[in-house]
Amino acid sequence: MPELPEVETVRRGLAPTLVGARFVRVETRQSGLRAPFPPRFAERLKGRRIEALKRRAKYLLAALDGGETLILHLGMSGSFRVEGGGESPIPTTHFPRGKNAAHDHVVFVLDNGARVVYNDPRRFGAMDLVPSEGIDERAPFDALGVEPLSKEFDAARLAALCAGSRAPIKAALIDQKRIAGLGNIYACEALWRARISPLRPAAILADARGRPTAAARALAPAIRAVLEEAVEAGGSTLRDHRQPDGELGYFQHSFAVYDREGAACPRRGCRGIIARVAQGGRSTFHCPACQK
DNA sequence: CGCATCCCCTGCCTGC
DNA sequence: TGCAGGCAGGGGATGC
Numbered sequence: 001m002p003e004l005p006e007v008e009t010v011r012r013g014l015a016p017t018l019v020g021a022r023f024v025r026v027e028t029r030q031s032g033l034r035a036p037f038p039p040r041f042a043e044r045l046k047g048r049r050i051e052a053l054k055r056r057a058k059y060l061l062a063a064l065d066g067g068e069t070l071i072l073h074l075g076m077s078g079s080f081r082v083e084g085g086g087e088s089p090i091p092t093t094h095f096p097r098g099k100n101a102a103h104d105h106v107v108f109v110l111d112n113g114a115r116v117v118y119n120d121p122r123r124f125g126a127m128d129l130v131p132s133e134g135i136d137e138r139a140p141f142d143a144l145g146v147e148p149l150s151k152e153f154d155a156a157r158l159a160a161l162c163a164g165s166r167a168p169i170k171a172a173l174i175d176q177k178r179i180a181g182l183g184n185i186y187a188c189e190a191l192w193r194a195r196i197s198p199l200r201p202a203a204i205l206a207d208a209r210g211r212p213t214a215a216a217r218a219l220a221p222a223i224r225a226v227l228e229e230a231v232e233a234g235g236s237t238l239r240d241h242r243q244p245d246g247e248l249g250y251f252q253h254s255f256a257v258y259d260r261e262g263a264a265c266p267r268r269g270c271r272g273i274i275a276r277v278a279q280g281g282r283s284t285f286h287c288p289a290c291q292k
Numbered sequence: 293c294g295c296a297t298c299c300c301c302t303g304c305c306t307g308c
Numbered sequence: 309t310g311c312a313g314g315c316a317g318g319g320g321a322t323g324c
Contacts, residue, residue, distance in 0.1 A: 002317055034300065034319080058318070076318055077302075103302085122301045124318060140319085167295060175295095176319080183317055238317080280296065283315080 002074040004148070004181030005230035007058045009249060010080060014116065015053045017082050018062060021110040022049045030105045033125045034075060044129055045070065045108075057144050057180035061135075069132045075124025085114020144180040148223050149231075153179070155212035155220040162216075163206035170198035170284050179223070185236060185258045186226050188285045192257045192267075193222035197291045198284045199277070229254065257285040265290060 026042040038044075048064040055061065062070040106118040106127065118125070135141060145161065146153045161178040162169070172178055173187040182190075191198050196215055205216035212220075230236060230251040237249035238259070252259075256266050257274050265272035265287040272289025 006317075073318080075301095076316065100303095120301095121303065122316090124300070124302095126319090165294080171295080174318095185317060236317080281298080282317095 002058050003183035003186055004227055006235035008055055008231050009235040011053055011055045011060055014080060017085055017114045018050045018053050021112045022047060023108055024111050025109040027107040033120060033123045035126055037127060038129050041129060056141060057176055063132055067132050068129055069135055071128040071130060073126040075120060077122040078120035078125035081117050083115040083117060085112050143177050145176060145178040148179050148182055148227055155216040158220045159206035159212035159216040160210055162202035163210045165202035167202050168198060168279055169200050169202045171280050172202035184282055188258050189226045189256060190219060190223040192287060192291060193226060194218040195291055198286050257287060260285060
């Protein structure tokens, strides 16, 4: 479920349980997810205290004492749930409808009595344990682009990132080397808000001097706004994550185009019908009538 | 280098 | 009802 707003929602949901706690025991029930777990993963985590839980792009970063960072990525279908550990249940973790315990791949047992369980049917997620020092200069973080909710992200930056690119603008937007954390859903939604066709080349965001065009000046705030609104709504909850314990994400009810093929364009005065096209093997949703 | 394609894996939905 | 095929929020490797 994992674009920036969903990962941020998970971060906020897990932080009260994780930050300040120590790992008493870590159980892995698979040899790995997308990649094998690092050597002695569970043993190295045991006894470590979580000092902070941060997010970069779609990654969660648990900074531990002892100078290491636990990297967590949810892939397509990963989710966390919190069991036990006091009076405040943490319902923001979008636990899948299936609740298939066969896909509980990692259990983090904490000294505050809580257990944090990672469930991931498709096992596209990832976990790693790396030195905290210089983490931003190493893969995968060294290749990530600008955080779209940061001050550094604006029309000028967006234009510079896309200047000269002949890739379709939708593909450029979900390229993590350009904008970190934007994914398929919110790229589609932002383009609709900015009335830009996802099929146009990314280069239309910059003029001959590399400065932002009107399209960039519309799109940059649209990206920021849709992400902020989605974070505020607790992210989006769909498909296998449709019925989470605690049912928090509800931004899916605000989609203008995503997963709305054949429906009426919600823009006032627009008579368009939302279309779905394939770009780079993934579905893009847009309104051919008002996105130019 | 930039971009497109394919693959990782499982579950769900659709259409035959 | 059963089954094959298509599709799914991501990201990494490969090849042109």
